[in-house]
Amino acid sequence: xxxxxxxxxxxxxxxxxxxxxxxxxxxxxxxxxxxxxxxxxxxxxxxxxxxxxxxxxxxxxxxxxxxxxxxxxxxx
Numbered sequence: 372x373x374x375x376x377x378x379x380x381x382x383x384x385x386x387x388x389x390x391x392x393x394x395x396x397x398x399x400x401x402x403x404x405x406x407x408x409x410x411x412x413x414x415x416x417x418x419x420x421x422x423x424x425x426x427x428x429x430x431x432x433x434x435x436x437x438x439x440x441x442x443x444x445x446x447x
Contacts (some may be wrong), residue, residue, distance in 0.1 A: 381422040387411040395432035402428045 379385050391398050392414060402412045404420030419426055 379419070384416050384418045387413070387415050387417055387428070389415075389430040391430075391431075391432045393434065395434040398430045398432045400428060400430055402426055405432075 387400065387407075389398060389400070397411060400407050400412075400415055400417070402417065402420075403426065404409055405426060406418050408416040413430075414436065417428060422440070
């Protein structure tokens with residue numbers, strides 16, 4: 372699970388707290404913009420690449436066939 376939506380100020384980073392289920396032991400974070408401190412860490416820090424709006428983050432479990440979880444970050 373990628374977690375609940377979070378609201379942050381522009382220029383700030385977000386501490387993520389993802390979790391995986393079943394036989395998955397980890398996952399990979401992705402987003403249409405911005406950077407992650409470590410895309411393979413469930414507790415990565417995400418720095419948005421936009422100054423306003425909403426970014427959808429996706430945590431893809433490392434086991435094929437698992438469900439994809441998403442979360443959003445709204446920048447203000």
